[in-house]
Amino acid sequence: MFDICIVGCGIAGLNLARLLQDKMKVLLIDKRTVSVQKNMIEQGKLCGGLLAPDAQKEFAAQGLSIPVHVLVDPQIFAVDAIDLMTGVHAIYQRFYINVDRAKLDQWLYSLSSHRVELWENTLFQSYVKQKDHYKVTVRRNDKEEEFLCKILVGADGAMSRTARLSNSEKDRVPKYISVQGAFESDHRHFMYYSFFDRRLTDFYGWMIPKGDKMVIGFAASKERYQNDSFDTFVNRVTESGIKPGRKLNERSTLIARPGIGALPCGTAGDIPLIGEAGGFISTSSAEGISYAMKTSYNLHQAIMTDREHYLKLYEKSLGGLKRNIIGKVLKSKVYYTPWIRNVAMKSNVMAIKIKA
Ligand SMILES: Cc1cc2nc3c(=O)[nH]c(=O)nc-3n(C[C@H](O)[C@H](O)[C@H](O)COP(=O)(O)OP(=O)(O)OC[C@H]3O[C@@H](n4cnc5c(N)ncnc54)[C@H](O)[C@@H]3O)c2cc1C
Incomplete structure (x- = not known):
């Protein structure tokens, strides 16, 4: 029997494994x-791979730094925010670390790989609680398998099956459809770009340079998303002056977007949820890596403090994070109101003036 089974090897699951490996x-x-995983263009969790200051701070708080081989050119000092409807734009200073997300996950895994058991290509299907343990069913090597574990953790991201199975009521954070394409790029951009276009979405889109390539992506609610939305978006990005080269691929996934009536939740039935499985992500920027790091750390602490009552302790520890997300929800109400954003961008307050 395993002491703990973690479903999902994203940032949250891998960090929890790292923290518990000796215990x-x-x-x-x-x-x-x-x-x-070779690189994020071809494989791995669909992500922009920008480490925001909150994520950088949390890595430092947990005694971690990012090795150079995980980084990708260029490092980002600025963002060009563009309204694709009005053409209004402004450039702001930003502090992002540009990483290859597939390599980030691989590196995080390497920190516990000699201690933890990893079953890849293994689909979690269901579980049954039995007295003081869980019987878990997975599909592995095309066969159904069962095993036992004392603690079961949902770290399976926005599409979380653990959350849906355990308590559909609590899996109530809305999910947006997110599409990202990789393109060749013969121009070396030094910034990243964020795009707003309320004809397509009430959220936003992005272009992030990745070495000699770029990723272009956007997210829209299921109600607003249409089959041609991404092509329309890329065309409008191109009209704005970005020139993507040959398209290498296009992938899509879901992304959680908490709201006031749909806040994250750290438990589903009798199992804990960490990272985006619990809906922990910023409503305003879609930054999720810091929350995955924080929730996995909090769960590790709760388990280490009291293995019987860890669920309650974990839920209690999430108060600050939930308040933080409420703040992001309120911020996005202002930020995603087009006329307010356009007035702010036109005012050029805090904007960088690019020198000729
Ligand atoms: C397009 C896009 C761009 C983004 N860009 C950024 C960014 O630049 N910076 C940032 O901070 N955040 C970004 N985010 C958000 C960020 O990627 C997530 O919030 C973060 O990865 C969440 O980490 P996690 O560990 O909770 O889940 P994930 O990283 O999603 O990991 C979940 C894991 O569970 C596995 N899994 C799922 N279901 C099952 C199952 N049934 N059985 C077995 N395994 C399963 C998946 O394969 C995956 O490996 C972006 C998200 C999207 C969609």
Whole structure:
């Protein structure tokens, strides 16, 4: 029997495994291959790979720094915010670390790989609570398998099956459809771009340079999203002056977007949820890496403090994070009101003036 089974090898699951590796017999499972991912353009969790200051701070707080081989050119000092409807734009100073998300996950896994057991290409299907343990069913190597564990953790991201199975009521954070394409790029951009276009979405889109390539992505609610939305978005990005080269691929996934009536939740039934599985992500920027790091740390602390009552302790520890997300929800009410954003951008307050 495993002491703990963590479903999902994203940032949250991998960080929890790292923190518990010396203390418990840990099993990590993931439906994808985490240990051998070439690069984020081809494989891995769909992500922009920008480490925001909150994430940088949390890495430091947990005694971690990012190795150079995880970084990708260029490092980002500025963002050009563009309203695709009005053409209004402004450039602001920003402090992002540009990483290859597939390599980030691989590196985080390497910090516990010699201690934890990893089952890749393994799809979590269901679980049954039995007295003081869980019987878990997975699909592994095309066969159904069952095993036992004392603690079961949902770290399976926005599409979380653990959350849906355990308590559909609590899986209530709305999900947006997010599409990201990789393109060749013969121009070396030094900034990243954020795009607003209320004809397509009440959220936003982005272009992030990745070495000699770029990723262009956007997110829209399920109600607003249409089959041609992404092509329309890329065309409008191109008209704004960005020139994507040959398209290499296009992938899509869901992304959680908490709201006031739909806040994150750290438990579903009798299992804990960490990271985006619990809906922990910024409503205003879609920054999720800091929340994945923080929730996994909080759960580790709760388990280490009291293995019987860890669920209650974990839920209690999330108060600050939930208040933080309420702040992001309120911020986005202002930020995503087009006329307010356009007035702010036109005013050029805090904006960088690019020198000729
Ligand atoms: C397009 C896009 C761009 C983004 N860009 C950024 C960014 O630049 N910076 C930032 O901070 N955040 C970004 N985010 C958000 C960020 O990626 C997530 O919030 C973060 O990855 C959440 O980490 P996690 O560990 O909770 O879940 P994830 O990283 O999503 O990991 C979940 C894991 O669970 C596995 N899994 C799911 N279901 C099952 C199952 N049934 N069985 C087995 N395994 C399963 C998945 O394969 C995956 O590996 C972006 C999100 C999207 C969609």
